[in-house]
Amino acid sequence: MKNLVLCVTFNVLFFIDTAYSTVQIQAIDRNIHYLPRENFKLVCNVTYSKDDPTPEVRWMRDGTAVTAVDGLKAxxxxxxxxxxxxxxxxxxxxxxxDAGNYSCIAFDKDVELMRDNVRAARPLTVKTARNLNFVEEEKLRITCKPNREASIYWVFQSPGIG
Known part of the structure; x- marks a missing residue:
């Protein structure tokens, strides 16, 4: 009796909805200083291949979507x-x-492709009395107590400027 061997090949096709070749996202300015009651903008440049669809970009503050942060979402x-x-x-x-660490994140559906970060903070000012007197080359002590974790640097502005 002869054995019959049948060889069958299967061609399987895989379809990928969206395959991004390259996506880059870069914050235009990584440190933003804003003033209370004024508007401020955070901007990210998104580059991708012209053959790719436009990626979805979402913004987060301190790990939470800005659309879900109470007091900010509106x-x-x-x-x-x-x-x-x-x-x-x-x-x-x-x-x-509103101060915090913001992220602009490029997504393909719910898959993160790339992110960049922006720090937004309100500058702190320390006001001294107009009649403050001190002797040149002697020490002057000014205390600054921020209400949140902050990086502090000092800038002197003479009363006659600005």
């Missing part, structure tokens, strides 16, 4: 500038609690 507006490939987060009527 004042945070995200805009996509398709001509310049920019994602722009505008925070209206800035408050002290």
């Amino acid at each position: 004042r945070a507006k995200v805009r996509w500038d398709s001509h310049n490939h920019l994602s722009i987060l505008t925070v209206e009527g800035a408050k002290d609690e």
